[in-house]
Amino acid sequence: MRLFIAEKPSLGRAIADVLKKPLKKQEGYIESASGDVVTWCIGHLLEQEEPDAYDPAYKTWKLEHLPIVPVQWKLRPRKGGRSQLSVIGKLLKRADIIVNAGDPDREGQLLVDEVLDYLKLSAQRKKEVRRLLISDLNPSAVSQALGRMRSNQEYVPLAVSALARSRADWLYGINLTRACTLLGRKVGFNGLLSIGRVQTPILGLVARRDAEIENFQPKPYFEVFATLLTAKGERFKAKWIPSEACQNWMDEDGRVLDRRLAKNVVDRVTGKQGMVKRVEDKRGKETPPLPYSLSALQIDAARQLRMDAKKVLDSCQRLYEQKLITYPRSDCRYLPEEHFSQAPEVLATIRSNIFSLSKAVDSALPERKTSAWNDKKVGAHHAIIPTSLRMDLERLPELDRKLYELIARQYVVQFYPDHTFRKRVVDVDIEKGLFRASSRQTVEEGWKGLITSGKSDQRPGDDESNEGNAFLPELAKGDVLDCPEAELKEKLTQPPKPFNDATLLSAMTGIARFVQDKNIRKILRETDGLGTEATRANIIELLFKRQFLERKGRNIHASATGRALINALPEKVTTPDMTARWEASLNDIVERKGSYGAFMGGLDQELRALLMQTRTDGLPSVAGLPAPANQPFKRKGRGKTTGGRRKKRSPA
Numbered sequence: 082m083r084l085f086i087a088e089k090p091s092l093g094r095a096i097a098d099v100l101k102k103p104l105k106k107q108e109g110y111i112e113s114a115s116g117d118v119v120t121w122c123i124g125h126l127l128e129q130e131e132p133d134a135y136d137p138a139y140k141t142w143k144l145e146h147l148p149i150v151p152v153q154w155k156l157r158p159r160k161g162g163r164s165q166l167s168v169i170g171k172l173l174k175r176a177d178i179i180v181n182a183g184d185p186d187r188e189g190q191l192l193v194d195e196v197l198d199y200l201k202l203s204a205q206r207k208k209e210v211r212r213l214l215i216s217d218l219n220p221s222a223v224s225q226a227l228g229r230m231r232s233n234q235e236y237v238p239l240a241v242s243a244l245a246r247s248r249a250d251w252l253y254g255i256n257l258t259r260a261c262t263l264l265g266r267k268v269g270f271n272g273l274l275s276i277g278r279v280q281t282p283i284l285g286l287v288a289r290r291d292a293e294i295e296n297f298q299p300k301p302y303f304e305v306f307a308t309l310l311t312a313k314g315e316r317f318k319a320k321w322i323p324s325e326a327c328q329n330w331m332d333e334d335g336r337v338l339d340r341r342l343a344k345n346v347v348d349r350v351t352g353k354q355g356m357v358k359r360v361e362d363k364r365g366k367e368t369p370p371l372p373y374s375l376s377a378l379q380i381d382a383a384r385q386l387r388m389d390a391k392k393v394l395d396s397c398q399r400l401y402e403q404k405l406i407t408y409p410r411s412d413c414r415y416l417p418e419e420h421f422s423q424a425p426e427v428l429a430t431i432r433s434n435i436f437s438l439s440k441a442v443d444s445a446l447p448e449r450k451t452s453a454w455n456d457k458k459v460g461a462h463h464a465i466i467p468t469s470l471r472m473d474l475e476r477l478p479e480l481d482r483k484l485y486e487l488i489a490r491q492y493v494v495q496f497y498p499d500h501t502f503r504k505r506v507v508d509v510d511i512e513k514g515l516f517r518a519s520s521r522q523t524v525e526e527g528w529k530g531l532i533t534s535g536k537s538d539q540r541p542g543d544d545e546s547n548e549g550n551a552f553l554p555e556l557a558k559g560d561v562l563d564c565p566e567a568e569l570k571e572k573l574t575q576p577p578k579p580f581n582d583a584t585l586l587s588a589m590t591g592i593a594r595f596v597q598d599k600n601i602r603k604i605l606r607e608t609d610g611l612g613t614e615a616t617r618a619n620i621i622e623l624l625f626k627r628q629f630l631e632r633k634g635r636n637i638h639a640s641a642t643g644r645a646l647i648n649a650l651p652e653k654v655t656t657p658d659m660t661a662r663w664e665a666s667l668n669d670i671v672e673r674k675g676s677y678g679a680f681m682g683g684l685d686q687e688l689r690a691l692l693m694q695t696r697t698d699g700l701p702s703v704a705g706l707p708a709p710a711n712q713p714f715k716r717k718g719r720g721k722t723t724g725g726r727r728k729k730r731s732p733a
Contacts, residue, residue, distance in 0.1 A: 084117075122193065194237075305350075579638060596656070630643060
């Protein structure tokens with residue numbers, strides 16, 4: 082018989098539903114009429130052992146024990162998982178063919194593979210294991226996936242990469258959390274100081290933003306706008322563009338800081354004539370935004386529905402388990418080309434499920450194929466889209482309905498025309514000074530009519546020189562314009578804004594822009610950013626639970642304890658640079674360019690250096706701070722340093 086080992090019961094049921102009927106539901110598995118059996122894990126059935134499993138002395142936290150580095154790694158059954166492990170073990174003995182049906186990502190790969198290892202499946206039988214990749218729980222999609230199974234051996238590097246990350250997170254979190262907690266205890270802080278290679282850089286990001294805001298000193302800067310008059314009496318405004326000769330009176334962002342310089346320009350051009358030096362008049366287009374990855378969905382849901390990342394992830398999981406959307410923990414925004422043929426059916430489902438989108442679907446062009454369908458950009462899983470399952474959505478909680486509608490709308494816009502516009506830019510020379518005006522006018526609303534509810538995008542250019550004015554008049558190079566007046570505007574530089582749910586997630590996915598080192602920045606652009614699609618929400622939630630982060634209205638700030646911790650730690654612990662190097666090495670393992678041994682060996686050296694620096698510097702900045710009410714100092718156990726969903730261990 083074939084034995085399918087799914088990641089969780091919902092996936093197991095979806096697989097069983099396409100096998101030969103009738104089905105027999107047993108304790109921990111389902112048997113089909115053909116003899117095939119589907120069983121499941123309940124997320125991770127196994128977890129890393131506690132430090133004291135390697136040495137009983139580690140029950141007591143002591144600096145002299147560090148670093149704790151297992152020679153032979155050990156796993157143990159999670160609480161409540163032992164009985165299901167027993168079920169799988171008995172079924173393995175009966176199975177002729179074993180199928181790994183973990184979720185289509187590296188954690189899903191490891192989750193089943195580690196069970197096979199723990200249950201001591203022979204090396205020969207391991208070579209014969211098959212791999213089933215499912216990203217849509219609807220029967221037609223599951224049936225297609227069953228016809229495309231591959232050898233599990235092809236995905237060994239994926240499991241090795243996940244294993245390396247899991248062990249590295251354990252080493253990093255266990256050792257630095259113990260070190261910092263004990264050093265904090267020495268200066269009177271009676272709380273847990275949890276450290277993680279992802280959670281701590283996130284905290285550092287927020288703490289540094291808070292410090293920037295608090296220390297910000299506003300400075301006045303000056304802009305000049307000239308009112309220009311054509312021979313036909315048409316009037317518009319143009320903004321002065323300072324030349325290189327003005328650099329000494331400007332800041333790094335190109336703003337003029339000297340009022341006298343700006344006032345001199347006003348006096349020089351008022352009442353004079355100018356000549357058009359350049360006219361750029363072109364059409365442009367904006368293609369529809371791609372379907373959602375989890376992070377992109379979380380960012381939009383935070384902005385539009387005020388849902389935090391954890392609520393979005395939980396809601397997505399519910400929608401997925403009800404077969405309304407495809408696999409939700411996706412980092413991909415593209416779709417397989419074979420899915421294009423299913424578009425009419427999915428659109429019809431959206432029309433049936435969401436009355437408010439029925440007119441939008443009627444106006445869609447199902448034959449329109451955008452760049453969203455691209456096999457080359459689809460990895461283990463594709464973008465999050467609705468399935469073809471029709472359901473009365475009134476049965477769903479309100480936020481689930483709204484999130485489904487957000488996902489559905491993003492799918493529908495793929496079948497709308499591009500948004501097209503005219504953009505006109507005019508450069509005018511007045512008394513040897515350059516003035517620029519720009520405007521933009523919608524030609525065809527296209528997909529923006531669906532996203533922006535019909536609002537026009539006719540607007541001035543980025544220079545704001547024609548705010549409230551119509552499209553710039555027809556002009557030609559050499560035209561002479563009058564400048565009857567000019568205006569000096571004094572403005573103040575603004576501090577950066579505090580993070581909120583949307584901007585913090587956006588910062589994590591685009592973390593490269595917060596890094597100075599060009600090589601590190603390049604690595605981060607090529608990886609998934611800080612954390613993964615599946616873990617970001619839980620890591621943010623963990624920082625709130627630890628009371629390192631706090632909310633003030635919609636804004637997110639570092640608490641006094643969080644800021645003190647960041648100030649006390651070595652800088653490399655609080656920035657994303659190390660995580661970038663980790664992710665690059667882990668991706669090399671997946672692509673067979675790197676090895677587990679090289680990665681873990683480098684980590685061991687780096688960890689020892691960090692521990693030495695932390696012990697030398699101490700943590701004086703946490704002295705006197707009260708410990709969070711729900712985080713007492715723990716002398717025993719390892720403390721929780723990770724915050725992943727229950728089914729998967731996430732990086733701390």
